[in-house]
Amino acid sequence: MEQTRVSGFLVTIGTEEEARKMIGSHSEPWEGELEVNLPMIRYYCSSVQDGNSSYWDEDFAQRQWGGFISPPAMLFSWLLPLGWHPYPTAELEPMAMKVPLPGSSPINISSDTEFLQPVRVGDRLSFIEQLLDISPEKTNPLGVGHFITTVGEYRNQHDELVARETNILFRFTPHSDQEGAAQ
Amino acid sequence: MTTEAPQRYWQDIEEGEVLPPLIMQTDLKQAIAHVASGRDFMGGHYDPTYAREQGQPDIYFNTFFYQSLVDRLALDWAGPDCFLARRKISMRASIYAGDLVKAEGRVTRRYVNDHGKHAVELEVTLGVGGRLCCNANATLYIPLSDLAATPA
Numbered sequence: 001m002e003q004t005r006v007s008g009f010l011v012t013i014g015t016e017e018e019a020r021k022m023i024g025s026h027s028e029p030w031e032g033e034l035e036v037n038l039p040m041i042r043y044y045c046s047s048v049q050d051g052n053s054s055y056w057d058e059d060f061a062q063r064q065w066g067g068f069i070s071p072p073a074m075l076f077s078w079l080l081p082l083g084w085h086p087y088p089t090a091e092l093e094p095m096a097m098k099v100p101l102p103g104s105s106p107i108n109i110s111s112d113t114e115f116l117q118p119v120r121v122g123d124r125l126s127f128i129e130q131l132l133d134i135s136p137e138k139t140n141p142l143g144v145g146h147f148i149t150t151v152g153e154y155r156n157q158h159d160e161l162v163a164r165e166t167n168i169l170f171r172f173t174p175h176s177d178q179e180g181a182a183q
Numbered sequence: 184m185t186t187e188a189p190q191r192y193w194q195d196i197e198e199g200e201v202l203p204p205l206i207m208q209t210d211l212k213q214a215i216a217h218v219a220s221g222r223d224f225m226g227g228h229y230d231p232t233y234a235r236e237q238g239q240p241d242i243y244f245n246t247f248f249y250q251s252l253v254d255r256l257a258l259d260w261a262g263p264d265c266f267l268a269r270r271k272i273s274m275r276a277s278i279y280a281g282d283l284v285k286a287e288g289r290v291t292r293r294y295v296n297d298h299g300k301h302a303v304e305l306e307v308t309l310g311v312g313g314r315l316c317c318n319a320n321a322t323l324y325i326p327l328s329d330l331a332a333t334p335a
Contacts, residue, residue, distance in 0.1 A: 007224065007226025007233055008224055008225075009225070043216075043219075043220040044217075044220040044221055047217040047220045048217065048248065048251040048252070048255065049255075050254075052258055052259070052263050053263040057263075060263065064263065064264055071254065072250065072267045072270065073221075073251040076223075076247070077221045077223070080221075080223065083224065105236070107237065108245070108246045108274065109273070109274060110271070110273040111246060111271070111272055112272075113270050113271075114268065115268055115269065118266070142238040142239075174238045176236070177236075
């Protein structure tokens with residue numbers, strides 16, 4: 001199976017039939033390289049103008065949660081690698097990219113996230129993904145492709161489940177690429 | 184110091200209650216800061232050429248951004264003592280830098296769940312002008328007022 005690089009991620013190209021054979025399979029555990037930390041939380045909150053005391057008021061956060069916590073929307077941020085390292089590292093291959101399918105262009109469609117406990121400053125998160133489903137080929141305004149359903153389990157350094165997220169991503173070939181223009 | 188309204192209590196919330204809308208004027212600087220701070224460097228979120236190859240007119244905001252607007256609408260209203268237990272988003276249309284985004288929501292259910300948690304469920308939409316960008320649902324655990332235990 002061919003692999004291509006799409007904006008930094010390795011994407012595996014193949015057929016729907018090959019993808020279907022992977023349904024039910026799990027990814028290797030992936031550990032975030034950065035601890036959940038307050039400067040990155042503040043930087044993120046400033047970009048969405050989120051003034052919740054859980055991220056800004058130390059006395060409040062200590063009293064309510066036992067310390068600062070992460071905004072829920074940063075969950076996957078803590079798994080994303082830095083863009084460059086001075087030494088060789090393993091490469092994050094999200095399941096939706098690793099599944100062999102004809103389309104290489106990704107766009108996310110939906111997420112359903114359950115939080116079992118807060119993600120806390122000082123936590124190191126890891127996650128494992130499972131491929132749940134591949135849709136038949138579908139056409140939408142962007143192109144022709146397949147919907148990929150995955151579920152990811154996020155654990156902290158104590159191996160406690162902190163969140164479970166079911167995600168649907170559309171892997172497609174844009175309409176502009178299908179009208180003959182070879183790339 | 185913070186933007187959230189006073190803490191809400193479970194007893195005081197009614198099904199059908201409409202949340203104060205959240206309106207955010209986005210811009211390109213914010214879009215770039217958001218990608219960098221969340222570190223989701225998928226090409227469509229920062230590279231206009233790649234976004235256009237995908238059939239988009241320009242770079243578009245990522246999933247974290249939709250999630251954050253839903254979370255903010257819910258938690259800014261309910262208060263920082265609340266815990267977001269579940270949030271579902273279904274993205275219908277892209278949001279672009281420069282869009283004026285409006286998040287709206289209402290309480291659809293107030294109940295005690297199987298674990299004895301006092302919960303409310305919210306139905307939320309994100310829109311830009313007349314364009315529906317996202318349908319969402321959120322479940323919050325909300326503290327009980329201790330007023331009931333206080334002698335009148």
